[in-house]
Amino acid sequence: MQVKKEEMRNALILSAHQAFLEKGFEKASLRQIVKGAGTTIGNFYNYFDSKEMLFEAIVLTDYELLLHLIRSHEGKGDDLGLDFLWHEPNPAIWRKVLGKAIVEMLPEFDRGIVLIFNASEGTRFEGVKQMLVDYMKQHFFEHLEEFGSEKVIGTKEETEAFANLLSTQFVQGFGDIFKLYSGKLRSKMLTEHLLFFMIGLMGLIGDFDTD
Amino acid sequence: MQVKKEEMRNALILSAHQAFLEKGFEKASLRQIVKGAGTTIGNFYNYFDSKEMLFEAIVLTDYELLLHLIRSHEGKGDDLGLDFLWHEPNPAIWRKVLGKAIVEMLPEFDRGIVLIFNASEGTRFEGVKQMLVDYMKQHFFEHLEEFGSEKVIGTKEETEAFANLLSTQFVQGFGDIFKLYSGKLRSKMLTEHLLFFMIGLMGLIGDFDTD
Amino acid sequence: MQVKKEEMRNALILSAHQAFLEKGFEKASLRQIVKGAGTTIGNFYNYFDSKEMLFEAIVLTDYELLLHLIRSHEGKGDDLGLDFLWHEPNPAIWRKVLGKAIVEMLPEFDRGIVLIFNASEGTRFEGVKQMLVDYMKQHFFEHLEEFGSEKVIGTKEETEAFANLLSTQFVQGFGDIFKLYSGKLRSKMLTEHLLFFMIGLMGLIGDFDTD
Amino acid sequence: MQVKKEEMRNALILSAHQAFLEKGFEKASLRQIVKGAGTTIGNFYNYFDSKEMLFEAIVLTDYELLLHLIRSHEGKGDDLGLDFLWHEPNPAIWRKVLGKAIVEMLPEFDRGIVLIFNASEGTRFEGVKQMLVDYMKQHFFEHLEEFGSEKVIGTKEETEAFANLLSTQFVQGFGDIFKLYSGKLRSKMLTEHLLFFMIGLMGLIGDFDTD
DNA sequence: AATGAATGAGGGTTCATTCAT
DNA sequence: AATGAATGAACCCTCATTCAT
Numbered sequence: 001m002q003v004k005k006e007e008m009r010n011a012l013i014l015s016a017h018q019a020f021l022e023k024g025f026e027k028a029s030l031r032q033i034v035k036g037a038g039t040t041i042g043n044f045y046n047y048f049d050s051k052e053m054l055f056e057a058i059v060l061t062d063y064e065l066l067l068h069l070i071r072s073h074e075g076k077g078d079d080l081g082l083d084f085l086w087h088e089p090n091p092a093i094w095r096k097v098l099g100k101a102i103v104e105m106l107p108e109f110d111r112g113i114v115l116i117f118n119a120s121e122g123t124r125f126e127g128v129k130q131m132l133v134d135y136m137k138q139h140f141f142e143h144l145e146e147f148g149s150e151k152v153i154g155t156k157e158e159t160e161a162f163a164n165l166l167s168t169q170f171v172q173g174f175g176d177i178f179k180l181y182s183g184k185l186r187s188k189m190l191t192e193h194l195l196f197f198m199i200g201l202m203g204l205i206g207d208f209d210t211d
Numbered sequence: 212m213q214v215k216k217e218e219m220r221n222a223l224i225l226s227a228h229q230a231f232l233e234k235g236f237e238k239a240s241l242r243q244i245v246k247g248a249g250t251t252i253g254n255f256y257n258y259f260d261s262k263e264m265l266f267e268a269i270v271l272t273d274y275e276l277l278l279h280l281i282r283s284h285e286g287k288g289d290d291l292g293l294d295f296l297w298h299e300p301n302p303a304i305w306r307k308v309l310g311k312a313i314v315e316m317l318p319e320f321d322r323g324i325v326l327i328f329n330a331s332e333g334t335r336f337e338g339v340k341q342m343l344v345d346y347m348k349q350h351f352f353e354h355l356e357e358f359g360s361e362k363v364i365g366t367k368e369e370t371e372a373f374a375n376l377l378s379t380q381f382v383q384g385f386g387d388i389f390k391l392y393s394g395k396l397r398s399k400m401l402t403e404h405l406l407f408f409m410i411g412l413m414g415l416i417g418d419f420d421t422d
Numbered sequence: 423m424q425v426k427k428e429e430m431r432n433a434l435i436l437s438a439h440q441a442f443l444e445k446g447f448e449k450a451s452l453r454q455i456v457k458g459a460g461t462t463i464g465n466f467y468n469y470f471d472s473k474e475m476l477f478e479a480i481v482l483t484d485y486e487l488l489l490h491l492i493r494s495h496e497g498k499g500d501d502l503g504l505d506f507l508w509h510e511p512n513p514a515i516w517r518k519v520l521g522k523a524i525v526e527m528l529p530e531f532d533r534g535i536v537l538i539f540n541a542s543e544g545t546r547f548e549g550v551k552q553m554l555v556d557y558m559k560q561h562f563f564e565h566l567e568e569f570g571s572e573k574v575i576g577t578k579e580e581t582e583a584f585a586n587l588l589s590t591q592f593v594q595g596f597g598d599i600f601k602l603y604s605g606k607l608r609s610k611m612l613t614e615h616l617l618f619f620m621i622g623l624m625g626l627i628g629d630f631d632t633d
Numbered sequence: 634m635q636v637k638k639e640e641m642r643n644a645l646i647l648s649a650h651q652a653f654l655e656k657g658f659e660k661a662s663l664r665q666i667v668k669g670a671g672t673t674i675g676n677f678y679n680y681f682d683s684k685e686m687l688f689e690a691i692v693l694t695d696y697e698l699l700l701h702l703i704r705s706h707e708g709k710g711d712d713l714g715l716d717f718l719w720h721e722p723n724p725a726i727w728r729k730v731l732g733k734a735i736v737e738m739l740p741e742f743d744r745g746i747v748l749i750f751n752a753s754e755g756t757r758f759e760g761v762k763q764m765l766v767d768y769m770k771q772h773f774f775e776h777l778e779e780f781g782s783e784k785v786i787g788t789k790e791e792t793e794a795f796a797n798l799l800s801t802q803f804v805q806g807f808g809d810i811f812k813l814y815s816g817k818l819r820s821k822m823l824t825e826h827l828l829f830f831m832i833g834l835m836g837l838i839g840d841f842d843t844d
Numbered sequence: 845a846a847t848g849a850a851t852g853a854g855g856g857t858t859c860a861t862t863c864a865t
Numbered sequence: 866a867a868t869g870a871a872t873g874a875a876c877c878c879t880c881a882t883t884c885a886t
Contacts, residue, residue, distance in 0.1 A: 200411030622833030
């Protein structure tokens, strides 16, 4: 009862993707995955060299897209070229600009990005999310300091802690959106998510008087 | 070498807390926990009926505090009694009021709350976080609708999706703060975190003109 | 891409020979062998019925040569017709005679003989080496007894044990030489090896006074 | 049905020793070993950390004895203090001296030494035998050269090859004796074995008379 | 002649839990 | 209160072999 190669391979990837999503890399068992794909463990190894290689097969393209995305902006000190928005008083502009920017820049991530973010513990990708968090944290921290956070938030340590918190949530939200939504709704959510953070950030440091 | 009952129990709880925090409930092994507590697997079962019961012992008090916190506000349709802030134009007030409210209202959560949020998969508490998310989601959704989100965000489905996203991050941030900080820094972070979400929310729906 | 039948067969034999030599029959894996031959597992079974048959294909000719060699001397009670040497006092003669005898008598063993000796565990040839050892043991034992070993070595049991030891080493050395050397160096080593054993044997039982 | 700790441990070691002896480290299966010891695989890991550690438990003492034996003679350039024998014309002396020397010097090797020699492939001890062979090879080579082997054996390369062959067999024979015999018979065999090699070596390079 | 999908048994290892002592 | 021996199921992975194509 042989099946065309690509069919079984896809069945394995599909089953694995679901299992990894539900339980994470380590807790998802190969037995469960092959069962979901309607084959046996022995046969699995005709398609992939190891459990980790299976994960990598699902994830690698998105990983490289992500890496490329980060590197193309690294060192430029900008927010995806949107720094001018920080000085834009009319918020109506924001939503438009951000929406457009996101659609243009965002690579066409597939299933992989979600696994990298939420199911990669135990693989060589387990540090990727934190890397992104650290990268974002730097941005947030710089903006907070630039606008005089010490007047509103507090000490440098407090500001740094808060920047850390913000970036963690920002990245997590990013991942959640990719997990839950796709197509236009995904773009829409990404826009609002970005907007929400920019507004929150500005509001936090901009308007307020503490006395 | 016998040890006073409470001491061993505490040693086990301490070791388990650390292990659960690092690896999560399922991946933390009993062998590792008892080793960390300086005793043996057999003896463990003199103190706890199972691995899950050990988890429960660490977590239960905080779980009940959390439940009580939610229930005491359930059905009141308020935000911890702070609804009036939504109509308060002076943001300086916000930080003061929120900071005070948090200190007053927040139960004295112990180590457990972090485990419930970040390490409870595989236990009967694994749904608690989502429950809280759902609870918060309702609040966010109501506020978004109340202020006419359809003008700014979009359809009801989009609004609901966004409310879901916000609440997920809100709760996650809440958990992160408890995980990372304690004492006054924790309160400070909680205040800023709340503030950030209120400002973001208001900004998103309040100020904007879309045309 | 099809290859002429004999070429692929030879490639498989070559690759297998190397693998068996390195790891022995059981630990050499078919996957490794077919990879080395540049084909696939499935195709392998077009050439050989089983892993064991592959081994046999490499080994059979040499096995039969060996069998023939033994049988042609069996029952004659001689040492390859060299018994007269035991009474030859001039050792210079020995080396010459032995060297010549070896070249003349030794069949043209191929790769197989080494595998039979050192890599046949798990095949039906795994007993061949021991058979040869037993055969040699008989010779050694007879010589030891003939020359009055009880005066020098000890009891019959001790003599037998020693004959066993000698023959084991003799055969092992024989195998080692075939494994490591070829051509003239092989003949040279075989001569010295034989010489060494004859001298050792003679010395052991000939000259000595034990009191 | 609990058994005293030492009993089960010994049963495991006994069963393992036999399995390793028969099949070697890699091919001996844990399932077979625990079955031989009348327990389960799970329980095995209450006694040993791994299959390799089990091997080590059997072998370590003998390994250290062997190491100590070698090191205590290393650099002295002697043959266990028996160099004078090479110039001793009366062979009757040899057997006596060697027999005494062996009994005195040989550490009380246990089962381990045989495993190290014949069943250690796949463990960290797999190189020990070759180390010993190389060590002996040096001795043999020096003696062969010292006595002018070029006159009798041939080129330096041939002499070296032969030294290699001799040492391999010498060590193998050493191992075989430990495998097959014990007690006084072991000492007896060791003596004859050593004697055999010394005689063979002398005869090979000297001009020997047999009467 | 050649491919590689499929199978089923077995490899070493870890796990939470039970229970005799 | 404490020990650790014992269990049985599950983990990822490798193997020789079969067979449809």
